[in-house]
Amino acid sequence: MIKHIVMWTLADKADAETVKTTLEGLKGKVPSIIDIEVGIDFSNTDASADVVLYSTFASNDDLSAYVQHPEHQAVIPMMQRVTTSRKVVDYEI
Numbered sequence: 453m454i455k456h457i458v459m460w461t462l463a464d465k466a467d468a469e470t471v472k473t474t475l476e477g478l479k480g481k482v483p484s485i486i487d488i489e490v491g492i493d494f495s496n497t498d499a500s501a502d503v504v505l506y507s508t509f510a511s512n513d514d515l516s517a518y519v520q521h522p523e524h525q526a527v528i529p530m531m532q533r534v535t536t537s538r539k540v541v542d543y544e545i
Contacts, residue, residue: 453486453545454509456518459501461537468492471503471534474527481523484514501539515542 486508
């Protein structure tokens with residue numbers, strides 16, 4: 453089992469709901485996603501990211517399939533426009 457976690461800082465926090473809805477919409481479109489959860493930070497500290505994606509895949513191959521999937525690729529330009537930083541952690545359990 454693979455966990456894929458991504459955290460973003462947004463240029464404008466008003467975009468958080470749009471980001472959440474867009475990312476959650478990938479679940480029904482990318483078959484290799486087992487589960488996906490998107491959260492919006494409420495702590496608003498200097499150490500906080502604004503949005504986090506927590507997703508699960510059966511294998512590293514399934515994660516790779518997700519990364520290359522056309523629906524995921526279609527989201528990337530929007531994410532690049534609205535974010536100022538991105539951190540990723542992928543790990544196996």
